[in-house]
Structures are given as structure tokens and as C-alpha cells.
Amino acid sequence: MSAGQKIARAAMWAGIGLTAVLVVSTLLFVHAESTWVHPKALGTEESFRHSTTGTEIMPLPVFQVLPTLFPDQFQPGGPAAGDWIDQFGFIRGEPGVNEGLPSGFFVSNHRPKSGAPSPVQFVGINCSLCHTSLIKRSDSDHGVLVRGMGSTSLDFIAWVDGFKTAILDERRMTPENIFSTYEKESGRELSLSEKLMIRLWLTQTRKTVKQLEPQVDNPYGGADLLNAEFMPNGPSRTQPFRNLVRNIMDRPALLDRGYCKLPVLYEQKDRTWGQFDGSVHDRLTRSVLAAMAIGATMYNLSTPEISNNVEQSIAYTLDLKPPKFTEAFPDQKLDAQKIGRGAKVYMAHCDGCHGHPDQNGSWVRGAAQDVVIPYEKLGVDGERVTFRYYDTLGDALVDSFPPKQPLRPKREDIRPGPLGSTRGYIGVPIVGAYARTPFLHNGAVPTLAALINLKPRPALFYRGANNYDPIDAGLVVPSTPDPKRYFRFDTSVAGNSNRGHDYPWAYKGPGWNEADLQDLLEYLKTI
């Protein structure tokens, strides 16, 4: 055998050996990957509070160092206004529970969007982020935690913009800064796989945010995050269909002013159609669309673990109720006579659209419950139901799912569609009325007293971590800002109107009866 032949043989053996090593390594990697995720059978409440719904955002180590790396983004009100949890209205978690993360954040070993296994824990947000609230009567009050209540303080969209601004900062948001800050703060050295995953995540996330910039503009950052002119949603509100228009129709939705308060999720068994405009029928579809609006995909939502978590979370809300008013405020005594008289006022003016609870607490349907009433008739703000693409989004939504995708909504479960096209708002049960503040779909009315026109509705007020007033049953809203109440809620701005829903009567209008309204308010505190 010549030298050349020997070299050729050696090269061939090397090729075979190297390929074999690569194949075996790959198979071992694929096997290891399957061990990174440990699905657990969680109960309904645990699923609602701590499970992944396919909305992973960032690796846990990154989440833990971001506020240190970017105080300008995560403490936009300055250090005196509290830490990032305070400033964006999150609810502080318990040390040692769920990594000590605020309510609504979870950790999982799924990668964002694909749901593929990750050796590194990711942090994400789930239903309880927006649908859990703290009722506090003063800034020093520890408060009453109410699961299922729409958060009254969470300024999530501002937090997301701050996060995106941080991602785009290529000078400070570097893997090396993340590694060194984490290792300094935690005293733990990150593993090679953690470092690799963080690098990969940062590259992909930055690329995604950059790709979106031409469509949705640069994110705001710093003090602008607290400015209602730039961040018009403000605390406790969202724009539920803006992200769907962006994600599904690839349109900027720049003129969308369909602001909505974060809704309550009480007794969902009695809700036949979801959303304030009654536009989504099937419960699973409601949750899927909500999750997809904040980053989940049809792919990760189809994985057995995440799909089960979503179903368990839905199950948790079927019979969920807030505490009774007198449990939340033990020092508040309700007047039985006023309640009795108020019930009659309620039955005369409110029951038709909202129904009422019977002696056993079951909800008795109103004659017009589940009917979508035109917004012009109600006299309320119409931006939520008149946004561009309102008519075509349903078709686009259904078509965005492949025909055989298990999560593909049925067309008839989306309105406008075969089952109705009224642009208006749906009459729904109002169990836990006191714990549904702020009121109207856009959160423009801070108290029940103002909603029923017992008291005038404030035209301009400030929102943030507002305290609760059990007398008027709603949020205390100052007319001047302070570090905790920074968002200027101007009801003359498009999408913010506090007009309409003048039931039983317009404020000091024909038929207005102060005594009846005081009775009605007392009754509303009991349902």
C-alpha cells in the first residue's frame, strides 16, 4: 500500500469516526433535551398562579439583573418612587416561593415561542399577572389579594417598552455585562449552557425587536414610560386587539385606541361570550388569543404541558369569586334596610342586562344578558369597537391557523361573524361588583358611586397604585400626580371617555334620586 493510499484510508477512517461521534453526540443531545422539561400535574389554582402558558420572555438570570443594569428603564420615576415592582404596579411575591418572583411570573424550562426544552430556566408571565389585584386602603396597607380581579396597578405595556429599550441598548445589554452582574449579585457562576443560551436568546430577541421597529416604531424608555402622551394605556389597561393586528395582520395598528381595563375573571362559567364587546365565544379560544397577544404561539400552546396548563387555568376561573365586601373590609358595616331597598332599584334598572344573584348565590340571567348593545345606545366610548380592521380581524385570525391546527378557532366563535356584528358592549354578570374597579370597559370611572352617577365622574385624575375607598367602592384618584399615581388619565382623550352607561339616571338628570342611588350602592356591595 502506497503512502497516498495509507493517508486516504486514514482520512476515510477519520471521517467515519468523526461522523459517528457527531451522530452519537446529536442523539445524546436530543435525549438530554427531553429530560430538561419535567411536566407536573398541577391543580387549577397552581396552574393559574405559577404555570407556563407559553409566554416565556427571558432567561431567569437576565430577568434578575435587568433592574440593576437598567435603573433608568426599570425605575423611571427615580429611586425614591420604589423598585421596579412598585413602579410598574406588580404585586410583590413571597421569598422562597416561585423564585421570589412577583405574582404572575413563572419559571419554566421551555424556550420562548417554540416551547422547545431549555437547560436554562426562563421567566414568563401567565394569567395571574393581569388577573390578580391588591386592594389597599393606604400606601402602608398590606392589602387584600384578590385572584381573578383585574390588576388595578399593573402598567405592563410600559414595562414591556422599558424592556425593549434595554434590549436595544447594545452598549450596556451585552452578554458579558449580564454574566458579570449576575455573578456579582448572586455569587454563583453561570454554567456554559446558561451562557450559551443567554447569548442565543439575546441575539434572537434583539433581532426580533429590531425587525419590529419599522412597523411599530421605537419603544419608549426612561421617564417617557410614565407619560400618558406616549404611553396612553397606563396602569390596569391594555389594548387587546392591537397586538393581534400587529402579529397576525402585520399592520402597525398605530391609530388603535381601543383601550380596555384588565378584566375580572370571576365565575367564567356564566360568561358565554368573552371580551367587553362579546367578540370571542369559546373559552379556550379566549385564553389562546390572550396568550398569543403576549407572545405565545400556536406551536408552544399545542405542547401537552402548556395546553394542559391553559385548560387548568380556565377551570380555575369557572367558579372563582372575590371575597365578600365585608370580608375584604371587616370594619365596614352594611345597612340591611338600604340593601333591601337597593335591590329593588337594581331589579328595576340593572337586572335586565346584568342579571342578579339568587339566595344561594347562583346567578340568575337577565333578559338582555349576553346581548351586545350598540355603543351609541349606551353612550360610551366606541374606540374599542371601531378600530381599523375590526371587521376583518376575525377572518385573518382564523386563517392564521393551519386548517388542521387543533387550536384553530371556529369562525362562528369570533364576532363580528356569523353570530353577530353589532359594535357595542355585552351585558354580563357583575358578581363581585365592588372588586371590578375601575369601571366601564376603559376603566374611565374609578368608583361604583360614580358609575351609577351617585357622584360626578372625575374628568381628569391620576392613576398608578391607587388605594381603595370602601365608601364609594372604588379607587381613590387624586387630581394631581404624586410618585405612586403618575399616569394622567384625561377623559377627553380619544379612547378614555367616561361618558355613557347612565343607569339608573344621568348625574342630576331627569329621575335622579340620591337616596335610591345610595341604596343601590349598598346593594351593589353585596353581590
Next chain:
Amino acid sequence: MNSRNFTLGQVTATFVPSGLLLVAALMAAETALDVPFQRMIYSVWASMALLIPALCLFWLPTRSQAQKNYWPLCWTFAYLLYLVHFYYAVMVHYHASIAEVFREQGTRIATSNFIDTIWWGLDVILAWAITADHKWIRIERFALNVFLPLTFFVASVVIFKGFVNVLGYAMTAGLVISWALRIRAWWVARHPAAVEVHRV
């Protein structure tokens, strides 16, 4: 095609690309949104990349020992890659449910896919286990080499769209050329005089 005397070069020339294609199929899917689904797709592409030469080698008029040797190697590695595809399809995508496979794919396609898997597997075993030339094996293999490309043609050209069409058309072109050469060789063998006249 049953005599065996594989050279190191022949093994290298088939094993190395097969292994690299497998690695690529499994790892390229890591960046996809649906990792198991993409592994299912990429692995069938990899399988076809080996299947095309295997089918051509079968239909080409046999001339050299090298051709005889390359056929079982390509045929086997293509099948192993196909098994990876089959695993991700049936065990992962369809949750190990035969009923789900039939419900989602329809009876005709699901049945032909299962026939492909079983028949091809048996033939690979035959190719390695029985080196003697039996008429029944020739008939079985002939039938399989008609049936298998037909099902792959339907899947890769008619049903699905995208890069798989490139592989589908490449397979079709390769087979047409192989059949033409085979027919020509058969015709030449049957009419040697005519060939001599033509040369003159």
C-alpha cells in the same frame, strides 16, 4: 445486487453523508418554532437525499461491482433516516396514535405510509440477510421499487409544496433517466446486430 465486498471508500461515501444529514436534520430544527415538526420534515428530506441514488442504482443497468455495493448502502441509510422521520411523525406529531394518523392523513395516505415503512424495512433485512439470487426476491424488490417511488412522488410532488418539490422532481428525473438507460440496455441486449449495424 447481492454479492458483498464493500470497500472502505464505499462505506465512507455513504455513511458520512448519511450521518451528517441526520445531524443536520436534527440540529437545524433547533431554531424552528416547532422543533419536532421540523425534525420530521428535515429527516424525510435527508432520507430522500439517499433514497434517490438508491432507486437510480436499482434501476440502472448493472455494470460494476461498485454499483452493486452502493445500492444496499444507500438503500439502508435512506431507510434509517426514514425511520427517524417516521418516529417524529407517528410517535411525536401524532402522539403515538395510529387512529390519529389515519384521521389526520386519511386512510389512503396513512395506509401507503405504513406499507412503505414495513415493506421497505423487510427489504432492507432481506438485502443484508439473503445474498443468494432468488426469483421471489427479485419480484418483491421490483414491486417495491415501483411502489415506493410512486408514494414518494405523490407526497413530494403532488401533496406538499416547498423544498421537498425539488427533491421530488430530482427523484423523478433520476428515475426517468435510469429507466431510459435500463430500457436501452435491454434493447441492445435483445438486438445486438442492430447495434453493430449502427456502429458500422
